[in-house]
Amino acid sequence: MGDVLEFLVDGTSGLAPGGVSGTAIVTGVCSKGTVGKAYLLGKHSDLEGLLGVGPLVDTLKDVFATGGQEPVVIAVPVEGLSGGYIGSVRHTGSGPSATATGSPAGNLDAVLKIKTAGALGTATSELSLDGGKTFASAEATPANGQVTLGDSGATLILTDEEQKEGDTYSVTVRTPIGPVEKVGTGPDIDMSGTVKAAGELVLKIVKGGGRNQGTYQLSLDGGDSWDVERTLPADGLIAAGSTGVTITVPASNMAVGTVYTCRLAPPVPSISGVMAALEKPLERYDVEFVLIVGPSDSSDWAAAGAKADALWNLHRPTYFKMAYRLPQDGETVDDWTAACKAELDSYAHRFVQVCAAYGEVSDPSGKRLMRNWAGLQAGRVLSIPVCRATGRVKDGGISQGTLDEDFNEAHQKTLEKAGALTAKRYAGLSSAYWGDSRTLADPTSDFQYEEVVRTVFKAVRLSRMAALKSMYDEAGDPTLADNQGSGLNYLKACIEGAHGTMIAARPQELAASKVEIPAGQDIVNNGVAVEFTLIGLPIIREIRLFAQYVYAGSRQDPRLEVA
Incomplete structure (x- = not known):
């Protein structure tokens, strides 16, 4: 009584709680780091020292290349699986379709040709294991329709319908270390190891001779950039950079000018492994979106959509970015577009986004490799306001990437209409540019565009924090x-x-x-x-x-x- 009493009246200055725009989790496979651990990264972080090599590191480089001056990224390593694949069946003719299944154990280009029509067990077929160059003698098709494709680990399954004469079924099987192609007269070489990162290996013999005599140059990106000329090792073992693959040259003389090429498929995550790895980081960190690195399909998108719904119910609006696969060997851009559209047509979710843009990407080291552009687009998102479209032309093109020359405006419009995030070319401009930043939302949804999702999510977050005062x-x-x-x-x-x-x-x-x-x-x-x-x-x-x-x-x- 009779004194001066002090009271603080808080919350009247108009300060608003900070949002989460401009922050993201990027998760994928890498050669180092602890699975499920969150690594807080900035533009000057030592990515290779922390995470080694692999799809996650390549994508993080893309994010930081386009992410503006101060991007905040949380990287989460996940367990990797073999990057090989059994391609979809390419059918020519009027007969029934077929499927292929198994586990890729050897590189193979198989072609099955129906020689005489009829039901399974009666119709005859010829099988080629070298892409159609040579065919084995005609045999009756198996009664169960299951055709074993050599030692590739794949099985072609014909449907129980009338087989049509002249129809062909083509299947490509690839292990992580693809087939070695040779141009020149030199002896064959061998490649072995566990693939840690993508690569397009090219070994060029510069000076003929045996081990410790001849010289070579090595490229990891299909010949876009080359290492210095080196002498063939005495033991014949050449490390292919940090890809995890070793090239073995024989003890015989190597012929000058001979060129060997091989494509390396990087390891891929499983969606169950991704969700397990994300559990703790998503409990600890609140972010605007999650980018999952690696090829995905509609079943993966459904898992991401379920997680986005769960986060919404926890008052943490978050959306997911996914990447569609690259075209497979022997697959045309038309076939790839049709396959992508079929996946897009089979699933819808307003908080899931799928990037179908791809092409060669340059990194600061000068290496250029073919990959999905989800990382480049994610970086652009981190650098712009929530209401802005990534395709705004005045912000510049996608200078780090070059679109596949076979990808044209018809492919782009087809995929964009189906709900994919794509890139496009404008007549008169040199770079590629982003198209509409689409989500997988239904056509009747207000959330078909990423900038709408970002704007609403930020407003909802701010509104909730403001309402909590009451x-x-x-x-x-x-x-x-x-x-x-x-x-x-x-x-x-x-x-x-x-x-x-x-x-x-x-x-x-x-x-x-x-x-x-x-x-x-x-x-x-x-x-x-x-x-x-x-x-x-x-x-x-x-x-x-x-x-x-x-x-x-x-x-x-x-x-x-x-x-």
């Missing part, structure tokens, strides 16, 4: 003239203030918002319902130019006044 506050008397008590007015003002930070941001993230608390609510039993409308900034997705030509001084000259 938890257990007195609502006031809702029978007042304005039908709202003082506590409800404060709740409304807090949410409006949160939206105001996005409206006042530079660049602006929202055009405006409208917050309403409907009258007549039973607050005691049901709580308070707040409705707000976010008014976004429209994106220019098409421009139409209408040109007219008139003669100067004619009646159509718009400069002349018409009497």
Whole structure:
């Protein structure tokens, strides 16, 4: 009594809680690091020292190359599986389709040709294990339709229908170390090891001779860049960079000018392994999106969608970026596009995004390798406001990548319409540019575009944090003239203030918002319902130019006044 008492009135300065825009988790396979551990990285982090090599490291390089000045990325290593594959069956003819299954154990290009028509067990076929160059003698098709494809570990399964004469079924099987192609007269070489990172190996004999005499040059990116000329080792063992593969040259003389090529398939994650690895990092860190590195399909997207729904229910809106696979050996861009579209048509989710853009990507070392561009797009997202489209032309093209020359506007439009994130070319511009930043949302959804998802997610996060200030506050008397008590007015003002930070941001993230608390609510039993409308900034997705030509001084000259 009789003293001066001090009280702090907090929360009146207008400060808004920080959002999570500009932060992401990137998860994938790498050769070092602890599976499931979160590594906080910046532009100057030692990626190879922490994580070694592999798809995760390559993608992180892409993210940091396009991520602006201060990106924040959390890397999470996952367990890797063999990167080999059994390709889809390419069928020519009018007969029934077929499938292939198994586990890739050897490189193979198989072609099965139906020699005489008929039912399974009656129809005859010829099998080639060298891509159709030579065929074995015709035999009756197995009664169960299962055709063993050499020692590749793959089985071609014909359907129980009438087989048509002349139909062919082609299957490509690839192990992580693909077949070694040779151009020249030199002896064969061998490649072995466990693949840790993607590579397009090229070994060129510069000077003929045996071990410790001849010289060679090695390229890891298909001949785009070369190592220095070296002498053939005395033991014949050549390490192919940090890919995990060793090249063995024989003791015989190597012929000058002979070139050997081999494609290395990087290890891939399983979706169950990814989700297990993400469990702890997602509990500990709140991020805007998660990028899963590696080829994926609709079953993987469904798992990501389920996780996005779970995070939404935990008041942590997060969306997922996925990557579609690269074209397989022997697969045309038309076939690849059809396969991708079939996957896109089989699943929909507004909080999942699939990148189908691919091509050669340059890294700071000068190496250029073919890969999916999800990392390049993710970096662009981290560097721009939530309301901005990654395809904004004034922000520049995708200078780090070169689109596959066979990928044209018909492929791009088909995949974009189906819901994929793609890249495109503009006549008159040199670089490739991002197209619409699509999600897998249904056509009736408001969340078909990434910039809408980002803007709404940020507003929802800020609104929730602002609304928490009113938890257990007195609502006031809702029978007042304005039908709202003082506590409800404060709740409304807090949410409006949160939206105001996005409206006042530079660049602006929202055009405006409208917050309403409907009258007549039973607050005691049901709580308070707040409705707000976010008014976004429209994106220019098409421009139409209408040109007219008139003669100067004619009646159509718009400069002349018409009497």
